[in-house]
Structure formats: C-alpha cells, structure tokens
Amino acid sequence: MIEVQHLTKRYGPVTAVDDISFRVEQGEILGFLGPNGAGKTTTMRILTGYMPATDGKAIVAGFDVFAKPIDAKARTGYLPETPPLYPDMTVREYLTFVAKLKMPKKTTAADRRARVEAIMKKTFVDDMAARHCGKLSKGYRQRVGLAQALIHDPEVLILDEPTAGLDPKQIIETRDLVRSLKGDHTVVLSTHILPEVAQTCERVVIINKGRVVAVDTPENLTRQLRGSSSLYVQVDVTGGDAHATLRSVPGVTKVDVADRHEGFVGYELHAEQQRDVRRDVARAIVDRGMGLLEMRPMRMSLEDIFLQLTTNEQSAPGEAPTPAGQAAEGGSHA
Amino acid sequence: MRNALAIAGKELRGYFASPIGWVICGLFSLIFGWFFYTYLEYFVRNSMQSDMGQGGPMNINLSLIRPLFSNATVIILFVLPSITMRTYSEEKRSGTIELLLTSPVTDWEIIIGKFLGAMGLYCSMLAATMVYMAILFAYGQPEWKPLVAGYLGLVLMGGCFISMGLFISSLTKNQIIAGIATFIAGLMFWVINWLGDNASPTTAAILSYLSITEHFDDFAKGVVDTKHLIFYLSFIAFGLFLTSKSVDTERWKG
Ligand SMILES: Nc1ncnc2c1ncn2[C@@H]1O[C@H](COP(=O)(O)OP(=O)(O)OP(=O)(O)O)[C@@H](O)[C@H]1O
Numbered sequence: 023m024i025e026v027q028h029l030t031k032r033y034g035p036v037t038a039v040d041d042i043s044f045r046v047e048q049g050e051i052l053g054f055l056g057p058n059g060a061g062k063t064t065t066m067r068i069l070t071g072y073m074p075a076t077d078g079k080a081i082v083a084g085f086d087v088f089a090k091p092i093d094a095k096a097r098t099g100y101l102p103e104t105p106p107l108y109p110d111m112t113v114r115e116y117l118t119f120v121a122k123l124k125m126p127k128k129t130t131a132a133d134r135r136a137r138v139e140a141i142m143k144k145t146f147v148d149d150m151a152a153r154h155c156g157k158l159s160k161g162y163r164q165r166v167g168l169a170q171a172l173i174h175d176p177e178v179l180i181l182d183e184p185t186a187g188l189d190p191k192q193i194i195e196t197r198d199l200v201r202s203l204k205g206d207h208t209v210v211l212s213t214h215i216l217p218e219v220a221q222t223c224e225r226v227v228i229i230n231k232g233r234v235v236a237v238d239t240p241e242n243l244t245r246q247l248r249g250s251s252s253l254y255v256q257v258d259v260t261g262g263d264a265h266a267t268l269r270s271v272p273g274v275t276k277v278d279v280a281d282r283h284e285g286f287v288g289y290e291l292h293a294e295q296q297r298d299v300r301r302d303v304a305r306a307i308v309d310r311g312m313g314l315l316e317m318r319p320m321r322m323s324l325e326d327i328f329l330q331l332t333t334n335e336q337s338a339p340g341e342a343p344t345p346a347g348q349a350a351e352g353g354s355h356a
Numbered sequence: 357m358r359n360a361l362a363i364a365g366k367e368l369r370g371y372f373a374s375p376i377g378w379v380i381c382g383l384f385s386l387i388f389g390w391f392f393y394t395y396l397e398y399f400v401r402n403s404m405q406s407d408m409g410q411g412g413p414m415n416i417n418l419s420l421i422r423p424l425f426s427n428a429t430v431i432i433l434f435v436l437p438s439i440t441m442r443t444y445s446e447e448k449r450s451g452t453i454e455l456l457l458t459s460p461v462t463d464w465e466i467i468i469g470k471f472l473g474a475m476g477l478y479c480s481m482l483a484a485t486m487v488y489m490a491i492l493f494a495y496g497q498p499e500w501k502p503l504v505a506g507y508l509g510l511v512l513m514g515g516c517f518i519s520m521g522l523f524i525s526s527l528t529k530n531q532i533i534a535g536i537a538t539f540i541a542g543l544m545f546w547v548i549n550w551l552g553d554n555a556s557p558t559t560a561a562i563l564s565y566l567s568i569t570e571h572f573d574d575f576a577k578g579v580v581d582t583k584h585l586i587f588y589l590s591f592i593a594f595g596l597f598l599t600s601k602s603v604d605t606e607r608w609k610g
C-alpha cells in the first residue's frame with residue numbers, strides 16, 4: 023500500500039532523511055519511532071506530497087507521489103504535526119471546506135454535510151461544531167485535525183504524533199479510533215510514546231538521524247534485543263563475598279554491580295541463553311550465609327530498546343543493556 | 357475549477373470573518389466618499405458660476421468622474437497590499453499551507469482561488485462606491501459608458517496589484533513584510549514613468565509602458581483600448597505565473 027524506496031531528503035547541507043526504504047501492507051498500522059530530529063516529519067511530508075524528495079521513490083495507494091500527486095493525495099489523509107486549522111472558521115465550516123477539497127467532486131452537498139456531521143461524532147468534536155477553530159484547546163485542535171484527515175475516508179492515513187497534547191482519556195479514545203481503522207485503512211503514525219507503539223502498531227520502524235535502524239513487530243524487537251536473559255539480585259553482603267559467589271554459579275556469564283548501599287548490593291547477572299539460574303543463585307547465596315533480599319528478571323522495555331538503538335548504535339544486540347542497568351539503579355534508589 | 361472556487365470562497369469568508377475585510381471596505385468607501393464630496397462640491401460651485409455666464413457648460417463626466425477615478429487609484433495602491441499580504445504568508449506561518457499542498461488540488465487551483473478571493477473582496481469594495489454614482493444619476497445626467505470603462509479599468513488595475521501582492525506574499529512568512537513590500541512595489545510601478553523624464557526616448561517609452569497608471573488614463577476617459585487590456589491581462593498573468601514558480605521553489609526548499 024505504501025512503498026518507500028531509497029528515499030533521501032536534504033535541506034541544503036542537512037540530510038534529514040538518508041536512504042530510507044520500507045513497506046506498509048494494506049490494512050496495517052505502522053509505527054514510526056525516533057528521537058527528535060530523526061526525520062519522521064520529513065518522511066511523512068514526502069509521503070503526503072507536501073514536498074518532493076531529493077532522491078528515491080515513494081508509492082502511496084498505488085500512485086507515485088511525485089509523478090501522480092493528485093491521485094495519491096486523493097487517497098491519503100494527513101494529520102500534520104501542527105493541525106492545519108483556520109482560526110476564523112468554525113469547526114463545521116472548516117471541515118466542510120476540507121470536504122470540498124478532498125471528497126470526490128461528484129459528492130452532493132447533502133452527502134458532504136452528512137459526512138461532516140458523521141466525522142465530527144466519530145472524532146468527538148461535535149460539541150464544538152460551532153466553535154471557532156482559533157478558540158479550541160490543544161486537544162480539540164488535534165481532534166479536529168484528525169477529523170480533517172479522515173473526512174474523505176482515505177485508504178492511507180499518515181498521522182504525525184496524533185496523540186500529542188491529549189489528556190489520558192483522549193489518548194485512549196484516539197488510540198481506539200486508530201485501532202478501529204485497522205483493516206480498512208493503512209496507517210502510518212509517528213510518536214515518541216513507546217507504549218503507544220506496542221498497543222496500536224503491528225510493526226515499528228525505528229529511525230535515527232535519518233536512517234532506519236530497525237523494522238519489526240514490537241514483540242520481536244523486545245525478544246530479539248533481550249538476548250541473554252538478565253537478572254537483578256539484591257544481596258545482604260555482610261560476611262561473604264557475594265560477587266565471587268554469584269560468579270561461581272553455573273550458567274552465569276557476567277556479574278555487574280548495579281547499585282550499592284550500606285550493607286547490601288544490587289547485582290545484575292547475565293546468564294546463558296534459555297538457562298534459568300534463579301534456583302542455583304538463591305541456593306548459593308543462602309548457603310554462604312548471606313541474605314537474599316530481592317531477585318527479579320530484568321526485561322528490556324521498548325524504551326530501553328529505543329534508547330539502545332538510537333543512542334548507542336555501536337553496541338550489538340545482546341550486549342550489556344546499559345540503559346536497563348541505569349534504569350534499575352535509578353529505581354532502587356527511589 | 358471547483359477547487360479554485362472552494363478556495364476563493366474560503367478566502368472571501370476569511371476576509372469578512374475577521375474585522376480586516378470590514379475595516380478595509382469601510383475605509384475605502386469613506387475615503388472614496390470624501391473625494392466624491394470634494395469633487396461634487398467643486399463641480400456644483402463651478403457649474404453655478406458657469407450658469408452665470410462664466411466659461412462653457414460643465415461636463416459631469418469630465419470634471420467629476422474622471423478625477424474621481426484617478427484618485428481612486430491612489431486609494432487602491434494603499435488598500436490592496438493589506439488584502440493580499442495575508443494570502444500566502446499567513447498560511448505559511450500558521451501551517452495551514454500543509455493542508456492545501458497535501459489536498460488533491462493543483463498549485464494553479466490554489467493560486468487562482470486566492471486571486472479570485474482577493475478580487476471578490478476588491479470588487480465588493482468597488483461595488484460599494486456605486487452608491488455614490490447612483491447619486492449622480494439621481495441628480496444629473498452623466499454618461500454611463502465612461503463610467504463602465506472606468507470601473508473596468510479599476511478592476512483590471514486592481515487585478516495587477518493583487519497578482520503582484522500574491523507573488524510577494526508567497527515569498528515570506530511575515531505578512532507585514534509582504535504588505536510593505538507590495539506597497540513599495542506598487543509605488544514603483546506607479547511612478548516608474550517619472551523616471552523616464554530625463555531618459556532617452558526609447559527608455560522613456562518603455563518605462564511609461566510599464567507604468568500601471570499610464571494605462572488607466574484612457575479608461576478614466578471612458579476609452580477601452582485593447583492595448584491597455586492586453587497590458588493589464590498580461591501583467592496579471594505574469595504575476596500569477598511568478599507566484600506558481602515561487603510556490604514550487606518553496607516546496608523544494610521545504
Ligand atoms: N524546513 C527545514 N529546513 C531545514 N532543515 C529542516 C527543515 N525541516 C526539518 N529540518 C531538519 O531535518 C531534520 C529532521 O527533522 P524532522 O522534523 O523530520 O524530525 P522529526 O523526526 O519529525 O522530529 P520531532 O520528533 O522533533 O518531530 C532535523 O535535523 C531538522 O532540523
């Protein structure tokens with residue numbers, strides 16, 4: 023449904039998007055993830071025909087966005103980073119205007135009116151229909167922006183941070199709305215909120231500095247990057263050498279100090295793949311007369327993966343997940 | 357064309373949704389009215405004198421309508437930049453340009469739409485002045501043909517300023533800068549023939565040809581000459597063409 027091939031965009035000397043390629047299948051929801059300045063908005067602007075790429079090709083809904091922009095745009099709904107609202111228009115006037123531009127030309131005025139009313143209901147803005155767009159709160163602007171993107175029932179939806187600025191309840195409503203589009207619509211959404219990706223998207227493209235660093239399902243990314251399983255163990259070290267004890271447990275490959283306190287220390291253990299060392303670890307510590315205060319598996323969250331991929335590109339998957347260690351340390355201090 | 361009309365309607369509604377449209381229209385009518393009153397008074401005084409046997413009979417077209425139209429061009433020079441300055445600048449600043457450029461609409465439909473929207477406001481301003489003309493018809497017998505020619509001239513001349521203003525607005529995000537630049541550019545085209553006073557005859561001829569006001573004189577006299585029509589229409593077309601180039605360049609820059 024969307025095919026991006028070797029897309030590159032340079033703003034003068036700045037390369038915002040650098041040779042990006044990916045595909046989105048019909049009916050799929052794809053998450054676009056990356057830190058600030060990664061090139062998400064730029065990629066989306068190219069896909070929607072707002073600006074041409076310096077190099078490469080993009081096909082949206084079967085049409086090349088550079089060669090057949092009108093056909094591609096007619097099948098695409100786009101919510102830009104800042105919802106493009108006219109402050110002097112009421113919500114209803116605004117959506118009617120957008121409907122005139124985007125709905126097929128043969129649509130009758132009555133159908134258009136009905137569609138505007140329906141979409142206002144769907145995006146929960148009907149109570150603001152007569153309010154001027156300039157007087158809406160941030161969250162309502164965002165929702166009117168979403169209504170605008172959906173108005174012509176497009177095959178492809180490109181949403182740039184659709185939940186930015188919404189309250190928790192609205193975030194859930196918007197996520198549900200996006201999820202309900204699955205199947206009929208192909209959706210690409212960008213976000214900084216990682217749980218959102220896990221909850222709404224079937225696949226994630228992580229980009230950093232204009233390059234794709236990972237494309238996979240959220241579950242696979244988590245699994246793949248977890249590599250060797252790691253364990254957090256907090257030990258009362260009075261009267262024993264906890265470090266040596268832990269090292270001697272069969273299956274343990276690496277022991278790091280995660281945090282240190284008066285009399286007890288938190289360790290991070292790495293074990294061989296697929297090997298459960300918990301019983302042996304517990305027994306070893308208790309047998310040496312030390313106290314086992316806490317033991318829990320350390321799982322890499324999507325946050326950790328994201329940080330690892332985008333801040334620490336050199337470290338290959340499976341290596342020490344430094345950010346996770348830091349997170350655990352911060353957690354136990356709190 | 358449907359798209360262009362939708363955009364024109366949006367523009368027109370935009371002018372009147374904020375005070376700007378009303379203020380501009382009101383101001384224009386007021387200043388025009390003041391000129392009208394001044395010339396009318398002058399005309400009445402003089403025709404009373406000529407009734408008393410001094411000079412020939414006064415012609416209402418010659419001594420009232422013609423100078424009135426010439427003065428109207430001055431008001432237009434001041435007023436039109438404030439109409440066109442928002443057209444592109446404001447859309448660029450607020451990001452709504454992103455909606456237009458990602459809708460299934462061509463650049464030309466947007467440009468024509470914006471041009472028609474500004475023309476719509478301008479023409480309603482002119483229409484408001486017809487009230488004054490109606491007064492003349494009620495109390496005198498002016499010829500209507502020069503009047504029509506004069507209005508046609510005003511519409512075309514305003515079209516030139518609007519097309520130029522549209523282009524300048526497409527160059528910047530700042531509507532104030534766009535307004536001031538449009539005014540200065542308009543002034544240039546206004547006085548350009550004065551530069552020819554000390555120049556060679558050929559240069560003088562070219563400069564006076566480029567002067568937007570020179571071409572208006574015949575319209576004010578009631579003469580519709582194709583030469584002037586062609587000048588105005590090609591000026592408008594060229595302005596719109598530059599706008600399309602500018603929009604395209606901006607798109608590449610991002
Ligand atoms: N119009 C522009 N002119 C010059 N450089 C630009 C322009 N727009 C974006 N950039 C640069 O391109 C890079 C990518 O920007 P982009 O807006 O695509 O990032 P993003 O992933 O959307 O970031 P964010 O999460 O902050 O929205 C940045 O380095 C940015 O400074």
Ligand SMILES: [Mg+2]
Nearest residue numbers: 062063064103
């Ligand atoms: Mg962005």
